[in-house]
Amino acid sequence: MNNVIALKSYAADRWLAEGEGAELVSAIDGATVALMPGVADVREMIDHARRVGGPALRAMTFRQRGEMLKAAAAAISERKAELYALSSFTGATKGDSAFDIEGGIGTFFVYASKAKTLPDAHFMLEGGRETLSKGDFLGQHVLAPLIGVAVHINAYNFPVWGMLEKLAPTLLAGMPAIIKPATFGSYLTEAAFRIMIESGALPTGSVQLLLGDTSDLLDLLDGQDSVAFTGSAATANRLKTHPNIVKNTVRFAAEQDSLNASILGMDAGPGTPEFDLYVKEVAREMTQKAGQKCTAIRRALVPTSMLDSVQNALISRLGNATIGDPRDETTRLGALAGIPQRADVIANLGKLTAEAEVVFGGEVPELHGNLAKGAFFEPTLLRCENPDAAEAVHSIEAFGPVCTLMPYRDADDAIMLAKKGKGSLALSIFSHDRGVTVDLVKGVSTFHGRVMIVDRDNAEHSTGHGAAMPHLQHGGPGRAGGGAELGGTIGMLPYMQRSAIQGSEALISAVAES
Incomplete structure (x- = not known):
């Protein structure tokens, strides 16, 4: 590879300054592929997701978000040759790369298709109406996006799919995300992320990319936030018992060691x-x-x-x-x-x-x-x-x-x-x-x-x-780990709150259709 890539984090809808941090080397021959950037301001990232990204996504209906995912997937697909060229440096053959890259793109397309089965509204219904009394007084479970930020902590084995498989259900649910990829192979994650940003398919503030040190990220989360982690059981146990995660009952989903x-x-x-x-x-x-x-x-x-x-x-x-x-x-x-x-x-x-x-x-x-x-x-x-x-x-x-x-x-x-x-x-x-x-x-x-x-x-x-x-x-x-990523609408549940709405048929219908 002729040029070393100077990686950048993406925060508050801007690319941060490149740094001269740790060297990322090719798994093939040890040559330097990329340099990690400096530390990002995670407090700014969380604030931006909550103030800008969340409202922008929640203003869209499920079907509009589906169209958004479709556009982003199409943009990545059009430029996937760039990703294949980088993927080989992770040690992946062409077939391995397809499993990662095509799998990630396909996940976005599937969730875009799933959106067509959801209401063109801001609430997702769960189950049918429940009769609570003899009169016109019913109950209905509805799901709405949390108003916080989803933090995605990904593993090194799938730099593209690992990002997109968490991101698809999160964005369709209506929640903004901060993506924290593993250091190894993060140059491939950054390249796929950059294509999504340059496509203009995603609303401002909906996605941010945090490379390197997470700083005090977990200390700043609250009960409207959600963390999805992929990696070892040891790291998962350390993160899920983080004092602030426990104190604020921050949602935490883990996919960890598996002796399949x-x-x-x-x-x-x-x-x-x-x-x-x-x-x-x-x-x-x-x-x-x-x-x-x-x-x-x-x-x-x-x-x-x-x-x-x-x-x-x-x-x-x-x-x-x-x-x-x-x-x-x-x-x-x-x-x-x-x-x-x-x-x-x-x-x-x-x-x-x-x-x-x-x-x-x-x-x-x-x-x-x-x-x-x-x-x-x-x-x-x-x-x-x-x-x-x-x-x-x-x-x-x-x-x-x-x-x-x-x-x-x-x-x-x-x-x-x-x-x-x-x-x-x-x-x-x-x-x-x-x-x-x-x-x-x-x-x-x-x-x-x-x-x-x-x-x-x-x-x-x-x-x-x-x-x-x-x-x-x-x-x-x-x-x-006990997690449940993907699974169509099942994968959206970690990013949504279930509420039981009680009232007359007309009022419940008005809420459901809003």
Whole structure:
């Protein structure tokens, strides 16, 4: 890259002065890509969102906000080539970049479409009218946007989608946002954000970008504000127990560590379509985005009798995953986001090997030239012979191209192992036995935010284990954080207040239609 990008925060509808802060380097070869800016005035940002952004958005109806999202998505789509060019420096292949960039654009378009199902008004109805007495006195639940600011604290793995998947339901709900991306890859986030600003699609004050230090941001929030966080459970717990968050009952939603599982059905032996589909999916989840997906398969549960067959098939497929420069079309596994991320993966892999054996990979690949300075790591498959007694493989996430293979005896054992993750974002089942599949879903659903079922009949149209769809809830219970991002209108709820309106039919209708 010829020119180093001087990044800027965007506050109160202006780009702040660029700085010469920390260097952001390419995950491919360690070359400097961008410089972080100085500290922004977060008090000004919050005040501007409340005084300018909030009123501007609340003056619009849901359908008008939908048109706004559609225009912003179109603007990003027209200039997405700029984003693809930058994305490779995060270690992403073209396919990885599409997952991030196209996924983010698609989320905006889906929410724009959802707006067409909402009233052309300022209140969203929930449920029907409730008769409260014999006379003309009824009740109706309505939802209206909070009058504060939404703070979005995003992870480094999806610089574009991570921003847009939180922003779409927030803006459609009618709430302004301050976006705080992770430092790694923030040059890509800034580029996508800049396109939205330059498009003029968004009203003044509706979005602001905070790069670097958050300063005392959380100290300034109150009960009309909302925080959405993606990252580690340790950081989430620290933020959600921040004294001001607790004192003012600031809404806090977290999407955090998730030991997602995938179950191969007892009926899906070698030679069946489901067996082949399972192996392909596990391998894809290990290599796509170099395994840096919160929804990636971390635990592959297979019948005891098929353990060796699945292991051999996975090793064969992973052995064909070319590691190298993500800009090369022959590359199937790019780099991790940076050297620190790779060090973290290696450290957690060391903890996993106390209970599981590495049967493939597990090393830094030997690459030549500048690529030797990159954050590359081999796809790594582990095998845990006794998952019932194990703990680490169900609780420690190596956030990279790492998955643990483990056997189960019967459906009840598979359910028990899946639940040992203590709450996950996603689980998938590969089986053509409808009865077994139904029993598995009944057993695992309360521990998983999403369950995907694949067989030979629907595989062609399956969206994939790791793809969080904007139409469906993205979140999970327990260890996964308990959040519920996305999911159509479900994703709007953290940014809206439910009120029970009581009165005559005519008065309630007047409120609902206003």
